[in-house]
Amino acid sequence: xxxxxxxxxxxNYVLIPGIAYGSQLALGALGVTLxxxxxxxxxxxxxxxxxxGTMLVILVTWWMQSVGISxxxxxxxxxxLPFGILGxxxxxxxxxxxxxxxxxxxxxKPVILVIVSMGVMFIMNGIVRxxxxxxxxxxSDGPRFIIxxxxxxxxxxxxxxxxxxxTQLITVxxxxxxxxLLFWFLNKTRAGKSMRAYSDNxxxxxxxxxxxxxxxxxxxxxxxGLATIAGTLYGLDxxxxxxxxxxxxxxxxxxxxxxGIGSPLGAIAGGFVIAFSxxxxxxxxxxxxxxxxxxxxxxxxxxxLMSTDYKFAVSFVILLIVLLFKPTGLFKGQSTT
Amino acid sequence: xxxxLMATTAAALVATGAFAExxxxxxxxxxxxxxxxxxxxxxxxxxQGAELAMxxxxxxxxxxxxxxxxxxxxxxxxxxxxxxASNAERLIADGINGLIGxxxxxxxxxxxxxxxxxxxxxxxxxxxxxxxxxTVEDNGLFFRTAPSDARxxxxxxxxxxxRGVKSIALTYTNNDFGKGLSDAIETSFKExxxxxxxxxxxxxxxxxxxxxxxxxxxxxxxxxxVAGYLDQGGAGIINAALDAGAFDTFGLPNGMVGDALPxxxxxxxxxxxxxxxxxxxxxxxxxxxxxxxxxxxxxSSYAPESxxxxxxxxxxxxxxxxxxxxxxxxxxxxxxNAPGEKIYPGELGKALDLLKDGQDIDYVGxxxxxxxxxxxxxxxxxxxxxxxxxxxxxxxx
Numbered sequence: 001x002x003x004x005x006x007x008x009x010x011x012n013y014v015l016i017p018g019i020a021y022g023s024q025l026a027l028g029a030l031g032v033t034l035x036x037x038x039x040x041x042x043x044x045x046x047x048x049x050x051x052x053g054t055m056l057v058i059l060v061t062w063w064m065q066s067v068g069i070s071x072x073x074x075x076x077x078x079x080x081l082p083f084g085i086l087g088x089x090x091x092x093x094x095x096x097x098x099x100x101x102x103x104x105x106x107x108x109k110p111v112i113l114v115i116v117s118m119g120v121m122f123i124m125n126g127i128v129r130x131x132x133x134x135x136x137x138x139x140s141d142g143p144r145f146i147i148x149x150x151x152x153x154x155x156x157x158x159x160x161x162x163x164x165x166x167t168q169l170i171t172v173x174x175x176x177x178x179x180x181l182l183f184w185f186l187n188k189t190r191a192g193k194s195m196r197a198y199s200d201n202x203x204x205x206x207x208x209x210x211x212x213x214x215x216x217x218x219x220x221x222x223x224x225g226l227a228t229i230a231g232t233l234y235g236l237d238x239x240x241x242x243x244x245x246x247x248x249x250x251x252x253x254x255x256x257x258x259x260g261i262g263s264p265l266g267a268i269a270g271g272f273v274i275a276f277s278x279x280x281x282x283x284x285x286x287x288x289x290x291x292x293x294x295x296x297x298x299x300x301x302x303x304x305l306m307s308t309d310y311k312f313a314v315s316f317v318i319l320l321i322v323l324l325f326k327p328t329g330l331f332k333g334q335s336t337t
Numbered sequence: 338x339x340x341x342l343m344a345t346t347a348a349a350l351v352a353t354g355a356f357a358e359x360x361x362x363x364x365x366x367x368x369x370x371x372x373x374x375x376x377x378x379x380x381x382x383x384x385q386g387a388e389l390a391m392x393x394x395x396x397x398x399x400x401x402x403x404x405x406x407x408x409x410x411x412x413x414x415x416x417x418x419x420x421x422a423s424n425a426e427r428l429i430a431d432g433i434n435g436l437i438g439x440x441x442x443x444x445x446x447x448x449x450x451x452x453x454x455x456x457x458x459x460x461x462x463x464x465x466x467x468x469x470x471x472t473v474e475d476n477g478l479f480f481r482t483a484p485s486d487a488r489x490x491x492x493x494x495x496x497x498x499x500r501g502v503k504s505i506a507l508t509y510t511n512n513d514f515g516k517g518l519s520d521a522i523e524t525s526f527k528e529x530x531x532x533x534x535x536x537x538x539x540x541x542x543x544x545x546x547x548x549x550x551x552x553x554x555x556x557x558x559x560x561x562x563v564a565g566y567l568d569q570g571g572a573g574i575i576n577a578a579l580d581a582g583a584f585d586t587f588g589l590p591n592g593m594v595g596d597a598l599p600x601x602x603x604x605x606x607x608x609x610x611x612x613x614x615x616x617x618x619x620x621x622x623x624x625x626x627x628x629x630x631x632x633x634x635x636x637s638s639y640a641p642e643s644x645x646x647x648x649x650x651x652x653x654x655x656x657x658x659x660x661x662x663x664x665x666x667x668x669x670x671x672x673x674n675a676p677g678e679k680i681y682p683g684e685l686g687k688a689l690d691l692l693k694d695g696q697d698i699d700y701v702g703x704x705x706x707x708x709x710x711x712x713x714x715x716x717x718x719x720x721x722x723x724x725x726x727x728x729x730x731x732x733x734x
Contacts, residue, residue, distance in 0.1 A: 239572075286555045
């Protein structure tokens with residue numbers, strides 16, 4: 001019983017939140033890593049692209065809710081997702097046409113493109129705030145929990161509760177489906193192969209007759225899709241607020257770099273590494289140990305390795321260590337110079 | 338050529354003359370709030386509150402022989418000291434006569450030290466509650482219509498004890514405001530015999546608060562007191578704590594009180610309680626009515642304090658007969674405190690008349706202004722509880 005309580009407490013406060021947050025970061029990092037791998041710059045506008053896509057999803061969701069379309073127990077937002085993706089694709093393709101293409105033709109250095117993407121970031125940031133405002137928006141419907149902590153306690157008779165949110169489950173399932181599709185696309189289809197070829201060696205790809213504009217376009221379409229899905233899942237699970245999406249950029253970049261920027265597999269691994277390092281290292285083990293240890297040995301302190309203030313320091317220390325000893329990241333992405 | 342030069346000079350002279358004249362009849366008040374950032378949902382109504390006082394005075398036409406009062410808004414980002422200071426510089430360059438702001442304590446401290454004191458500009462903040470600002474070196478230029486959090490710590494501790502709370506877990510937003518408030522709550526609660534199981538900081542605007550909630554839940558406690566911002570980490574912490582089933586009831590000090598919070602969190606927040614600077618009585622009633630007519634929520638946190646901040650500026654100017662900060666600064670405490678005739682919101686015109694006749698006034702305003710110590714509000718608090726998804730007032734302290 002004591003042992004079960006310990007497991008449940010750990011699952012409730014560490015495993016489940018870590019997995020859901022890790023999936024959200026992984027999806028975000030995939031988008032960043034694709035832009036880096038194929039277009040060769042760090043896209044600072046990614047967080048706000050996510051916000052823009054999510055905003056469209058929210059607007060369509062509200063409209064659907066008002067006319068009474070729903071998906072039953074599943075959030076209506078999933079039904080609105082394709083519309084959001086389409087709108088987001090339109091936006092990024094427009095941005096590419098108006099902004100990035102100019103610099104690509106100039107063969108601008110990556111650092112210039114990074115600055116350009118920051119400009120794009122501020123504009124998108126402004127657009128989102130103009131349209132939907134700076135406030136928190138809630139657009140989740142359907143039951144919030146698959147099982148709430150209170151119900152779990154009642155059902156099992158354990159002292160610890162285990163809450164699983166509907167959105168956490170949806171996040172993980174969607175993330176698995178999206179990642180599987182993406183890998184299938186990159187590895188098995190002609191278009192995906194041409195993208196990888198372009199990423200590996202641009203000149204060689206051009207010589208073998210790959211149309212660069214087409215590759216760029218496909219990349220943006222995929223990135224817009226990933227960004228909208230990641231943003232919507234995050235918004236469903238927590239809440240939508242433009243400011244938070246802007247701040248999400250940091251852990252997303254950390255994930256992409258830790259995993260090896262340019263490597264899709266690395267982005268996923270990086271997302272989970274960052275998420276779990278934030279949650280576990282600063283976790284106070286008092287509760288778990290209290291269940292596991294005999295009463296005489298029960299800890300009186302919090303048994304916390306370091307205070308939660310340091311959780312971001314933790315992910316950045318990991319980032320630094322990875323860059324020092326393995327500059328290409330865990331999964332050998334492109335060198336991050 | 339010479340003629341040409343003469344003509345130009347003459348024209349310039351005439352123009353400056355005309356300019357100076359219009360200038361004399363205009364009083365500019367800067368409104369420097371965090372219009373973006375962690376309390377952006379509060380600052381809209383706050384600015385409207387301040388502007389309401391200005392338009393009331395302008396319409397009365399009684400300030401300094403019919404001066405027009407115009408507001409100039411600028412942003413601090415709430416937590417961006419650099420932005421706050423540069424925007425304050427800009428406002429001063431634009432010729433403001435007084436500065437209402439800043440809203441967040443960190444920004445207020447930065448603007449005061451770097452801009453207001455060097456330029457001799459008077460600041461009245463409606464919402465900066467950090468205890469640190471009580472002792473800050475301000476050359477007598479800084480006032481606030483909000484009370485210090487040191488007082489709020491006592492109020493909150495008493496409230497918790499009254500409700501039978503024995504132990505609390507405490508989390509605060511990692512800045513001047515959060516740290517000051519959480520220290521105040523911790524000390525006062527311990528003095529009254531309560532136990533504080535953990536004090537943990539949280540950062541605002543982060544993507545995920547599972548780690549913080551994990552630590553807070555491990556430490557345990559009857560309720561979780563969140564000294565944070567309702568648009569920010571504070572709401573995130575509460576959401577995560579509810580989802581994990583870690584705490585059921587939350588203590589909500591100022592910064593967490595607003596209708597946006599129950600809206601964002603839902604029915605699970607019912608039963609949580611806290612307090613916010615606010616007064617009972619005629620002042621707030623009149624102000625709420627005026628705010629409603631002007632189309633913004635008068636019950637929004639710090640909106641009455643903002644009205645009062647603007648009103649104090651204009652009344653002090655009238656009392657001094659000048660809009661120069663150096664002249665009117667000494668009058669601010671005079672108009673705010675007894676003796677004199679009590680002045681409520683909507684009576685600014687009357688107050689200006691009285692001051693013109695050389696009589697004393699005691700400005701009460703929307704937040705029962707009474708300036709103590711180095712010029713900060715004595716602090717009466719509204720005890721609130723979340724009932725059916727609404728912030729309801731259940732008492733005063």
